[in-house]
Amino acid sequence: FTVSSRRTSRPAAAENMPRLPIYQQKERLVEAVRCNAFLVVTGETGSGKTTQLPQYLFQAGFWKGGKIGVTQPRRVAAITVAQRVSHEMGFTLGREVGYQVRFDDCTSKDTVIKYMTDGCMLREILADPGLTQYGVVILDEAHERSLNTDVLLGLMKKNHCRGGSHSRSSSLKVIVMSATLETEKLSAFFGRCPVFTIPGRTFPVSEQFCNLIGPKDIDGSGYVKEVVNMVLDVHTSETAGDILVFLTGQSEIERACDMLFKKAEAIDYRYDVRDRTVDGLLILPLYGSMPTDQQRQIFQPPPAGVRKCVVATNIAATSLTISGIRYVVDSGFVKQLAHNSRVGMDVLEIVPISKSEAEQRAGRAGRTSEGKCFRIYGREFWEKYMPDYMVPEIQRTSLTSVILTLKCLGVHDVIRLHHAHLLLPPCFRRGHVTELGRQMVQFPLPLGLTRVLLRAAALGCEELMLPIAAMLSVENVFIRPGNQKQKEAETKHREIASDAGKNNDFTMMLSVFEKCKSSESPSSWCRENWIHWRAVKSAFSVESQLSEILLRIKQQRDFSTEEFEGSQSELFRQCLCSGYFTNVARRSIGKSFCTMDGHGSTVHIHPSSALFGEESQLDWIIFHDVLVTSRMYVRTVCPIRYEWVKDLLPKLHEVDAYELSNVAREEVTEEEVAKWESKEAFKRQMGDQCDSSI
Ligand code: CDP
Ligand code: MG
DSSP: OOOOOOOOSSSSGGGGGGSSGGGGGHHHHHHHHOOOOOEEEEOOOTTHHHHHHHHHHHHHGGGGSSEEEESSSSSHOOOOOOHHHHHHOOBTTTTTTTEETTTTEEOOOOOEEEEEHHHHHHHHHHTTOOOTTEEEEEEEOOGGGHHHHHHHHHHHHHHHHGGGGSSTTGGGGEEEEOOOOOOHHHHHHHHHHHHHEEEOOOOEEEEEOOOOOEEGGGGSSSSHHHHHHHHHHHHHHSSSSSEEEOOOOOOHHHHHHHHHHHHTTTTTTSSSSSSOOOOOEEEEOTTTTTHHHHHHHSSOOOOOTEEEEEEOOOTTTTTOOOOOEEEEEEOOOEEEEEEETTOOOOOOOOHHHHHHHHHHHHHEEEESEEEEEEEEEEHHHHHHOOOOSOOGGGGGOOOOHHHHOOOOTTOOOOOHHHOOOTOOOOOOOOOOOOHHHHTTTTTTSSSHHHHHHHHHHHHHHHHHHHHHHHTTTSSSOOOOOSSHHHHHHHHHHHHHHHHHHSSOOHHHHHHHOOOOOOOHHHHHHHHHOOOOOOOOHHHHHHHHHHHHHHHHHHTSOOOOOOOOOOOOHHHHHHHHHHHTTEEEEHHHHHHTTTOOOOOOOOOOOOOTTTTOGGGGGGGGEEEEEEESSSEEEEEEEEEEOOOOOOOOHHHHOOOOTTTHHHHHHGGGOOOHHHHHHHHHHHHHIIIIIIIIII
């Protein structure tokens, strides 16, 4: 490694850094890293762990032993933190300090501090199990308990215990960072390694339960309106200081920002506002798939007299710290992927947050001075619907993809990988990874979609599926303005759908991709057709990346091809069936469908689908994902024929002892059932996907 001293500017925010709590601990911290192979570092959010520790290690020369890698569960965090750190150190982003997230690699051969998502790190381990390029690996945000970070914890421990098998693993330093919480468990997991605590200071935050929503709001998003009203209330009646609002996802946040914007325009600052120094409101959304240039704005102080209001997902709870926040407005909800036993698969659900998460959110108001947190829910909601702690991802989502990765790494005994403390030991059948499995694990995509892609490649029609896989990997491309323009947008979208020939959401995406690509000015085409240009632009880049991976695989020795007889539309839809056979439903009563995975849940087609309103014409369908609000909705839908899936379906009905379990339910505690269900779900996934189809 060489580190040039070519700095873009004087190290920037340097004057600010000594104020962070971590600064006092600099020497002790570096010493602790020097003396230990494993170290747990904990401290309040905002104390400087993520941005400062890698710099300290850099200054102390740790980069001479290899890169300093820092993992983050969220891509936005990886990107913005890398930006911040390169700026603080006066380097150009992507050189000495860089980041890598799925489909976006901003590093170079000079990179010594590398921020990345935990998923990317897992991929790097696949290619290089000894992590020979690294001197230090920092697993950040361990308290979030993301699936990939949990698995990384296990792998790091295993690598180390194995000692000699990977030549230099013993000299690799592993640091686990966590906001608070369970540091003892983490230390025990790594053979009682030391825990370094950064003493923090925070200011008191007064917490108010505003009781604007009740139990009925659990199903639905009526709370968005209440949140908007609350924000306006705070803006007009509280003294200067920025506001941080917690909502659940992109479309909700965009809707809230629109509403806020309109209402804020009507404020007369001569009469309506209590604090006369406040004369404007700057509304900024913050969610995972946002473009990076917009993210940067979030951290900048607003112009004088203007109050900043950041409307964010849970990402602002721990991974990002925005300075200047004095007021928090908490919706009480979060969107998360969870295994839903009613449908028997992973679905996106909007659920109440846990009490500990609510405390964490409130704490964001007290970083620099006293603050206030306004909770739109009431005490009753808190007591009845908010659990004490959140369930870690590893216990609530399907593990198929991770298990396949582990198996490719030669970790067959997944149960032993983890200490019971960290991971609920799943039962599983043994199975070998086939050639197909090895091909699949190379794609940074959900397994079903990867299967579709490989099938399409075998049949010689990958040019149809690559754009679709890309479009499904970026943020939503369809703009739904939700106001008087909604009709116009819908008409445009419908035009694209009908041009696409067949009414289905997958060809619709393909059509958007192709039309945009071949148009003279892609950005104006998007504007005219109510399509997010930014999203399609990323899809273009994702498509070429996927196509490179596919090309590599096709060049390998035993890539077999097949002939297909039938129409293009059949070819297309049969390819989809090869990966989505777990997501099959058949029409039942009225507009509803019944899933065919052995659970027989009732689902409806989401209003955003091109097939919405056409239900009566349909019989069998496959779908990309499920969203649960007041109803269970399937999104991105395609009609299929029973013959195409019938040979795949019986495997889905082999539902072990699951059925039997229903009998015994009353006698066991809910917690046991939940554990048991995730175990069973896991077994099914393993049995069906790893054993039979991969
Ligand atoms: O990791 P931890 O929560 O301990 O703190 P951090 O993320 O390192 O943040 C330390 C400080 O840097 C906070 O005061 C943030 O407000 C600031 N920061 C920033 O201004 N801009 C960023 N993009 C990231 C952090
Ligand atoms: Mg952090």
